[in-house]
Amino acid sequence: MRLLYAERADCLQQACRRELAGVLDLPPINTGLDAAAWLPAHWDDRAVSRQLAAAGIEARPLSFYRIARQPPPGLLLGFAALNPAQIETGVAEMVQVLGTLSA
Secondary structure, X not given: OHHHHHHHHHHHXXXXXXXXXXXXXXXXXXXXXXXXXXXXOOOOHHHHHHHHHHOOOOOEEHXXXXXXXOOOOEXXXXXXXXXXXXXXXXXXXXXXXXXXXXX
């Protein structure tokens, strides 16, 4: 299973780096089944999450998990349940949504 999840994490990492550079910063994924990704500082991660949900993409805002301090805007991206083709498709759909927000 570790190899399977590592392959999926690598696929997500490469797709985000290739398609969303400058819009979504995805640090290296070393463990876990989800990954935190950072948005531009002036973006509202809750609004971005709602826009993605409207397009059928589930990405929780990192601010959802805050207790006291407001974190930088970001999203929690799951990858473990998706195969590489689904990850590529999801990132391509994210490009469409995030591209409208950065304009």
